[in-house]
Structures are given as structure tokens and as C-alpha cells.
Amino acid sequence: MRSADHDPGFPVYRVTAGFDRFRWMGPALAGLIFVFLLAPFAALIFATDWHDFHFAEGDLGAIRTSLLYSMLALIISVLAGTPLAWWLARGQGRGKWFFDALLMLPLLTPPLALGILLSSFYGPYSPVGSLFSHAGIYLTNTAPAFILAQIYGAMPYYIIAARAAFEGVPRELEQISRTLGRNRFQTFWRVTLPLARIGLSAGVALAWVRAMGEFGIVLIVAYFPEGIPVKLWVNLQDIGLSAVYPLLWIFFLVAVPLPLWIGLRARRQTQAMF
Amino acid sequence: MQQPLALDISLQVRGFTVLLGVSGVGKSSLLKAIAGLLPARVSPYGDLMVEQRPIAYLPQGYALFPHLRAWENVAFPLPRSAHRRTDALVLLQRVGLEDLANRFPSELSGGQKQRVALARALARKPQLLLLDEPTSALDMATRDEVLDELVREVHEFGIPVLAVSHDPHLAMLADHMAILRDGRIVQEDTPAEVFARPRHVASARLLGFRNFLSGRVVDSDDESHLQVAGPDWQLQADWQAGLSVGTSVQLALRAEDIYLQDAGAAHFCPNHLSVQVKACRKEGLSMRLYLEGPTSLEMLLPRHQAEAAQITVGNFLKVCVQPRHLQIIR
Numbered sequence: 001m002r003s004a005d006h007d008p009g010f011p012v013y014r015v016t017a018g019f020d021r022f023r024w025m026g027p028a029l030a031g032l033i034f035v036f037l038l039a040p041f042a043a044l045i046f047a048t049d050w051h052d053f054h055f056a057e058g059d060l061g062a063i064r065t066s067l068l069y070s071m072l073a074l075i076i077s078v079l080a081g082t083p084l085a086w087w088l089a090r091g092q093g094r095g096k097w098f099f100d101a102l103l104m105l106p107l108l109t110p111p112l113a114l115g116i117l118l119s120s121f122y123g124p125y126s127p128v129g130s131l132f133s134h135a136g137i138y139l140t141n142t143a144p145a146f147i148l149a150q151i152y153g154a155m156p157y158y159i160i161a162a163r164a165a166f167e168g169v170p171r172e173l174e175q176i177s178r179t180l181g182r183n184r185f186q187t188f189w190r191v192t193l194p195l196a197r198i199g200l201s202a203g204v205a206l207a208w209v210r211a212m213g214e215f216g217i218v219l220i221v222a223y224f225p226e227g228i229p230v231k232l233w234v235n236l237q238d239i240g241l242s243a244v245y246p247l248l249w250i251f252f253l254v255a256v257p258l259p260l261w262i263g264l265r266a267r268r269q270t271q272a273m274f
Numbered sequence: 275m276q277q278p279l280a281l282d283i284s285l286q287v288r289g290f291t292v293l294l295g296v297s298g299v300g301k302s303s304l305l306k307a308i309a310g311l312l313p314a315r316v317s318p319y320g321d322l323m324v325e326q327r328p329i330a331y332l333p334q335g336y337a338l339f340p341h342l343r344a345w346e347n348v349a350f351p352l353p354r355s356a357h358r359r360t361d362a363l364v365l366l367q368r369v370g371l372e373d374l375a376n377r378f379p380s381e382l383s384g385g386q387k388q389r390v391a392l393a394r395a396l397a398r399k400p401q402l403l404l405l406d407e408p409t410s411a412l413d414m415a416t417r418d419e420v421l422d423e424l425v426r427e428v429h430e431f432g433i434p435v436l437a438v439s440h441d442p443h444l445a446m447l448a449d450h451m452a453i454l455r456d457g458r459i460v461q462e463d464t465p466a467e468v469f470a471r472p473r474h475v476a477s478a479r480l481l482g483f484r485n486f487l488s489g490r491v492v493d494s495d496d497e498s499h500l501q502v503a504g505p506d507w508q509l510q511a512d513w514q515a516g517l518s519v520g521t522s523v524q525l526a527l528r529a530e531d532i533y534l535q536d537a538g539a540a541h542f543c544p545n546h547l548s549v550q551v552k553a554c555r556k557e558g559l560s561m562r563l564y565l566e567g568p569t570s571l572e573m574l575l576p577r578h579q580a581e582a583a584q585i586t587v588g589n590f591l592k593v594c595v596q597p598r599h600l601q602i603i604r
Binding site: 170172173175176177178179180181182183190191194195 | 306309310311323324325326327329330331333335337339340341350351394395397398
């Protein structure tokens with residue numbers, strides 16, 4: 001901006017002056033929203049009775065159930081979801097858009113509704129359910145049912161994330177790998193997977209949180225064995241709010257660090273790569 | 275195939291061969307088809323899977339793997355073995371980049387990327403190397419240097435190369451060249467021959483000719499020279515067989531082959547034209563003149579002449595063209 005000393009004959013317009021007065025509003029608003037989002041988490045610290053911090057009966061079992069079965073559900077979701085995500089990203093089939101749309105269905109269905117659908121499809125009186133029970137697998141209120149419910153909750157999210165990750169890998173790099181003597185499988189392993197790993201990790205983290213926290217589907221299909229979400233609900237009903245906090249802390253400690261760690265690691269690697 | 279492309283091409287690859295064509299005629303698709311990345315009937319190696327073809331392919335952006343270091347990129351096609359790293363370093367050394375072996379592609383310049391990609395392509399000892407627009411991703415300052423280097427390295431490795439490009443500079447460095455137009459090869463020969471005798475106006479344009487004059491043969495002096503005339507001009511060209519009086523022809527003339535006729539010229543010039551300068555533009559150190567006279571002409575005046583002649587718009591000039599610089603296109 002020109003100063004008045006140089007050009008005394010002309011007025012100096014300070015166009016920004018009017019806006020300067022409201023400059024604090026942006027950060028203030030952002031701060032307010034930030035506080036709004038995080039305030040409940042701070043409340044957890046104050047609400048917890050630290051002098052009398054003890055688990056309710058069965059809490060440890062719920063933690064064990066959630067950790068073990070979420071891990072299994074995650075592994076199955078990744079193993080089954082990765083090929084499908086790759087096909088959705090790379091395949092050139094004629095009806096692919098149709099599968100794209102269908103995949104949104106489990107995502108858009110409310111968990112409770114999905115739970116009801118699962119119980120009528122896999123339940124003991126359904127054809128599929130009776131088929132499984134002939135093989136000795138009961139898909140209501142059992143460990144397999146619990147894992148099944150978690151898979152339905154988590155896998156669609158993983159597939160969406162993994163598909164985006166695969167789409168982000170330049171096709172040319174895969175083609176070059178082929179011309180360099182690597183077949184499709186080697187190319188996938190050595191080029192596609194490493195280049196998609198950031199997005200895939202995000203998908204894994206997302207699926208982990210979904211599987212751990214799945215309540216609606218699990219409530220209908222596998223109330224037993226009690227996982228952390230159902231146990232939280234039970235404690236709340238049977239004992240009251242105070243009995244919930246210890247388990248809630250454990251829930252945060254096991255569910256949040258993995259996504260956080262993956263997110264930070266991915267960010268560092270992106271910076272190193274590009 | 276989503277958009278079938280009509281390309282029916284048979285081409286000899288001798289040493290460093292350049293296939294010249296304007297953008298969008300399917301040059302890149304041709305290379306991809308040869309490499310097996312597009313469905314097409316090609317020979318040789320047409321019946322092999324992509325990864326089995328002994329063909330190396332270097333796309334425009336070089337397509338280095340961003341997650342691998344320079345040496346790991348070069349080692350990519352090498353089989354797993356104890357001396358894999360050593361082999362990759364030897365290849366990097368041959369392209370003069372052993373010091374940068376641990377860098378990631380994002381830390382390399384365009385020319386360095388190209389050399390890493392070249393080393394990687396050659397690691398498999400292919401029988402044919404395909405280059406897609408090897409000059410497009412290079413900056414002007416280092417382009418010629420990198421090109422010379424590339425041609426030298428390619429010769430050193432002794433592998434036949436097919437490069438596609440729209441850049442006549444690259445074609446000049448080739449051992450053999452061809453021109454692609456309308457889905458077929460319209461001319462194929464050594465660069466010296468093709469640059470001297472383009473067979474079509476479009477080819478001539480691609481090779482850097484800027485002036486095209488339509489005229490008719492008016493006199494054919496028994497095997498010594500030809501006279502070609504347009505509406506307001508008559509020029510003498512070198513004799514060519516099979517051109518009888520009355521044949522309509524095109525004369526192609528490079529902007530840099532027109533020169534100022536000075537009073538004390540030692541050489542004889544049979545073709546001179548009186549022209550007026552309509553526009554001029556500095557082009558680096560030389561000057562490009564747009565002339566109007568018996569016909570419109572574009573002329574590239576070297577620096578020393580431009581400085582001495584003090585040319586401005588509106589000046590009248592006498593310019594000269596040697597008969598051997600006029601290419602006759604039927």
C-alpha cells in the first residue's frame with residue numbers, strides 16, 4: 001500500500017480496514033466448533049470416579065471378546081474385501097456400476113435394520129441358517145454370529161476406502177511393471193499394494209473402529225457373547241452411569257490408537273514420497 | 275477395445291529409429307500395442323504375454339516407481355539374487371548416476387529420471403527399446419545435452435530403439451526415420467534423405483519447412499535445372515526426373531534457407547525476390563521475418579545479419595534462395 005508521505009495529493013484507501021476488525025472471527029469460530037466437538041471427551045475425565053475405578057463383573061470378558069473377535073472380523077474383511085475393492089477399481093466389466101450401487105446398500109442401511117435382515121437371513125428358521133446349523137454352526141448368539149455381525153458392519157467401509165486407494169495408483173505404473181517382466185500377481189504385490197498402502201491402512205483403521213464399535217447389528221444377531229458395546233449398554237441399564245466409565249476408557253484405549261498411529265504414519269510417508 | 279484405432283504399420287527398426295508424427299495420430303498407442311499393453315495384432319512377439327515380451331517401454335513421464343529408490347527401480351526387473359543390488363548399481367553407473375542411487379524419483383531432475391528409467395528398461399536385456407516422446411519432459415536448457423547422451427547410451431547398449439515423437443530435432447539424431455500420417459507410414463528412410471526430400475506437404479511441415487509455394491513447371495532444361503512459376507514469381511530448382519512442363523508442384527522452403535542478398539555477394543544467386551517486411555519477431559538471438567512480395571515468405575535471419583542489417587517493419591529487402599534448397603513436392 002502506498003503511504004501518504006509519497007503522494008500527499010491523493011487520499012490513501014485502506015480497503016482492508018473494514019474487514020480487519022472482524023479478522024478474529026474466523027479463528028474464534030473454528031475454536032468454538034473445536035471445543036464443541038471435544039468437550040464431551042473432556043467431560044469423561046471429570047465424570048470418571050478415579051478413587052473408585054473398578055470394572056463391573058464381566059467387563060474383562062467383554063474386552064477379551066471384543067478384541068479377539070474384532071481382530072478376526074477385521075482379518076476376514078480385509079482378506080475378502082481387498083480383491084473386491086481391486087476389481088471395483090480396475091475391472092472393466094459391463095455391469096460394474098450396478099455393483100458399485102449395490103455396495104452402497106449395506107452402508108446406507110441403519111445398523112439396527114441390517115441386524116434384523118441378518119437375523120432373518122441367517123436365523124435358525126431360515127434356509128441358510130438351517131444349512132449352517134446342519135454343519136454345526138449356529139449363527140445366533142454365538143461367536144460366529146458375533147463375527148458375522150461385525151463383518152457386515154465393517155467390510156463395506158473397508159471396501160470403499162480400499163477401492164479409492166487402488167484407484168489412486170496410476171495404471172501406467174502397473175503397466176510398466178508388466179513390461180518389466182512382472183506378471184499380474186507380482187505387479188499387484190510389488191507396485192499396487194505398496195502404492196495403495198496409505199489408503200488401505202486408512203481402510204483397515206476405519207474397519208477396526210467400525211467392528212469394535214458395532215452395536216446395532218450385534219444387538220440383534222449376537223447379544224451374546226457380550227462385546228464391549230453391548231456390555232456398556234447392559235451396565236448402563238443394570239447399574240447406572242458410574243459403572244460405564246471404566247469400560248469406556250478401555251474402549252477408547254483399544255479402538256483409537258490404531259487409527260491414530262496409522263494416520264500419522266501415512267502422513268509422514270506421503271511427505272517423504274512426494 | 276473401447277476406441278478401435280486404425281493403424282496398419284510395418285516399419286524397419288535400424289539402430290536408433292524415430293517415428294515422426296503430429297500429436298494424436300496414435301503414436302503412443304502404437305508403442306503400447308507393440309509392448310502388449312493394448313489389444314492389437316502385432317509381430318513379432320504378438321503371441322506372448324506382456325511380461326514375456328523382450329521389449330522395454332519408456333513412457334513419456336518415465337513412470338518411475340515413486341516408492342522405490344533409484345537403484346531399487348533399476349533392480350525391479352532383476353531376479354532375486356545376492357548380487358541384485360550390485361547389478362543395479364553397475365547399470366546406474368553406465369548411465370552416470372551411481373552417486374544418486376539412494377535417491378527417490380521425486381528427488382531427481384527430468385534428465386536424471388530418464389536415465390534411471392533407461393537403466394531400468396535395459397536391465398532385462400530387451401531386444402527392442404520403445405521410447406514415447408523422449409524429449410517431451412525435458413527442459414529446454416538441458417534438452418539437447420540429454421538427447422545426445424540418450425542417443426549415445428542407446429548406441430552403447432547396442433539395442434535397437436523405436437522412438438515416437440513430433441520433434442524433428444530428435445529425428446535428426448536418428449539412424450533411420452519414418453513419418454506417420456493418417457494411420458500409415460508415408461515416408462521411411464535415413465534422416466538425411468527424408469529431411470532433404472520430404473514427399474508430402476504435411477511431412478515437410480513436420481520436418482520444419484515453413485514456406486510452401488504452389489506453382490507449375492514452366493521449363494525443364496535437359497537434366498540441369500527446372501523453372502517453376504507461380505502467379506507473380508518464377509524460381510529455379512534442381513532438376514528432377516519425371517517432371518514435364520505444365521505439372522503442378524509445391525515448392526517447400528525452410529525459413530533458415532532464405533538469405534539476404536548483399537551487394538558484394540561472391541556467389542551466384544539465380545533466385546532473388548524483392549519483398550517488404552510485414553512483421554518481425556525476435557526469436558532468441560535470431561530474428562524471424564514475415565515477408566510480403568510476389569508471395570508470402572517466412573525467413574529466419576541469423577543474429578550477425580540481423581544486427582548488421584538493422585531491419586524494421588516496412589523495409590524493402592532483396593532475398594535469395596539457392597535452387598538446391600527448394601524441395602519439389604508433387
